Amino acid sequence: MRFIDALKTLQGQPLDGEPLRICLACGFTPLHLQTFLGAYVREAMPQRSIELANGLYGNLVGTVEAATDPGNDALVVALEWFDLDPRLGYRIAGAWGPDATADIVATANASLDRLGLALDGVPRSSASVVLSMPTLPLPPLFHTAGWQTADAEAALEEMIATFRSRALAAGHAVVSSQRLAELSPLATRHDLKADLLSGAPYTLPHANALGMLLAQGVVLRPPKKGLITDLDDTLWSGLVGEVGPEAVTWDLESHTALHGLFQRLLASLAQEGVLVAIASKNDGAIVQQALRRPDLLIRPEQVHPVEAHWEAKSGSVDRILRAWNIGADSVVFVDDSAIELAEVAAAHPGIETIQFPTRDYSAGRAMLQRIRDLFGKPRISDEDRIRVASIRTAEAFTREGRESAPDAFLAGLGATISLSFEQPGDDPRALELINKTNQFNLNGIRHTESDWARPPMGADPLLVVASYTDKFGPLGKIAVLRGRRQGATLRIDAWVMSCRAFARRIEYQCLRACFDDRSVDCIEFEFLRTEKNGPLRELLRTLTGHEPDGTVTVTRQQFAAACPALYHTVLRTRSVPADG
Template identity: 40%
Template structure:
């Protein structure tokens, strides 16, 4: 049993979500589902999971005709959709591979089946390539077991199955590097469900729907996650004793703690490996431990540690409640609790922290259950997984450390000190105005930033492309660096300009750039470069975007209004002193 498995919807729960009243003014989010079987409940599950992830839009999922996968893909081109789901099953390549075919399983048929599925595979690749030019695609490969058509025992490798798998690999190789097509890994399905647990022959005979309800719910959740990719978590707070290593540091000393195979503690070593990997892809890692800091410092001096001290910031080691450590770490990182995971081996510590931070994801390290380490590691990778690693990810930990040490200004002399600081750090802003459509960092920033975010608007790939291709589109991404090092791209603004007015649809900035006045410099450059008389911000308050509301209040704009207007003269009257050098990188 996987104790880290997410909770999946029942069919009744999915239908309740679908049937909730929706505002007629909500923008539609249309999806086309291409399959050869009758999708039935799988459509309901997919729609429910997707509707939950995008509550401000009305999800609509349409499907095509029974037993015509390739025709359904072609049909999807007749209307505009935000996403295309394509689910291949073996009968789509040859009906004789399915339950509903009346043909026999004679030996002479096998050669013809191989020839048929090869031709169908070529046609399928061509149709997917054509569709991908206009809509993002999720591709799911066959999930159902194969009937025993061959004369050989089913536990032995067979020529037919080998050919079938080879053709699926051909499709995977064709689209693995495509930015328009994402593919669900069959290995992930195999980890969770056997073929027998996926297939419901009675349902297929009666309704043309071949899946068990639990598997359909699992698959629907995967489909929804590929359409509306959950924002990866930003930070992980880990315990030490019984978690990062085996043993109690205060009892056994720094030489007595273990994480190796020889000491039956390899699951701690595997956890350290994953933490190292997460830190190298931009995740923030901090420590919250009930320990003496002196002992912790000595432990981190061990040369055989896999996860080393320089990868962790900050380290909180004391004997106060761990919720206090978590509070200080969140303040240092300047990110919300819902973007963070807390790991501890003690249920009591997890409960204490959860009571103070209910939106924090709390997971118990499987100290006493090494067999659970693989599901545990998979869960963490799922929470922190990214489609791509950007240059900015490499800077994150060091920039947070610098911000904490340099830009945290307190006390009555804060204004004077801040001006002196900003004027002395040799800051430079790089402005990118071209290539936003294919800029993965800009796309990521808009879809994961919460605090300095104009309205919480998230973009699917198709909506992003549509915005970037609009006739009066204006888009900028800002990079930042100073004498302490680069932050990479940290601000994105999207809008449309007409008659001297810029309608700003999206404005986000990484929390790593706070206190540097990057947002002010961005607006100043836009006013000058486009000769604007005003900017109109399409604003919506969220639970988390207090920082951008404070920014608007600096210009005396009323954040209770949905459209905030900033006149050119008002901007120049109130803008603070700016010290950045500016370079346009076209």
């Protein structure tokens, strides 16, 4: 992004947008970095009104210490060496040289300790924290020649490595130094003239790159959920129908290792909970033989479903999306054929398509990185690990359910619902579900980590996370409901349930728990109609007898009249607030 475009992006903010308050803590003139940071956040969240604040010049630690303001949505810390000791920068005329080295290292260590304590003091319910470790080269202040690492330099880097680990352990997001180096080479980052004359040490390209990465930490886009891959010249090299299952390759000896790397990445993604499926124009029986090869780097059970036949790929993708029960906008389709990609993209608007670059290794490396970026997530949950098994379970559930009377079928499931009454911010899976669930979603409102961690207004907040298991296997945490009591009414502002958990009457059990736990006479739902939340709309229609619109009230009597027989065993757990 050009600087002028960043300025214009920030100027075009909606006047009535919900504010997103970002505190940028840095020890230098923040102008350029702040502008790029704000512009990238604004690009990703055009409906929000971005408000950027920063602390006093030269006082990064003090800014962080003061950043406990509950009004901040994000605290962005752009750390540089001179924040640890001004002598590690160019603007202070403090002594360099052997006599000062030990003191510089000791001062830097003390500054990092103070910064760590300041970060510990930022409550998780106040703001999400995004940090960048020092990005500028150290000045030539140590006794070694530039090619050689000085003891003091090694000590400083070790301190930073320890500090970074501490930040990660605390749940903060830390900008990848490697990615930054790809975008902004070290030698092009420092603008000595601007540093000395105006206190702005970054070149514009560096401020651009760092601002972009920091903004990604503020915005945290939801990761894609599924990847559909072609086979021939994509998952492997060669046409399996022509050369046979044993002759397709993905190894170094055959000079086709790019396909092997793709398989390794897919296997890794599958372990992380990404759904992987195959859409291939091929003979299904031959494909099954090839997929059974023991040297395949992704296990057959990690791939589901496999659509291998001669029909159009858009139809295959359609069936896969239905099996996964997710939208095209959550899915990436990889194929070596531009025509196939176009056919699928035309039939499934929103799907992300990637052409497999068969012989272009540079493009291949970029593709692997892009796929990683699209599916990257800060942490892997238990639900991620069981996702594919859970989808197979859901298919078995549906098959058996079709063959039995509903109540007899449900009664025989041996289902257990675990309802966990939690504190805001306790469980990152709750926010993940809220932000990626479309169909059974009360209003489609997405939340940042910080505004979700903030308790809803009201004296008696409620946050319920439901997990489910039955004879077909566990589905993990599948529903989240949030609200607060106002007198004899419980007002629900967020309610989602995974589509994998439909048709089990879990939603009724959740509502029954709400009525009972808070002893209320009625529940008000802050309902908003979205393009996709038909299942939630249908439930409210069933409960009230009319089409929902805006706030919907369901009384205890209405619920009792509409609630079908429930056969679950219900377990309840309750977490205690951090302050006791």
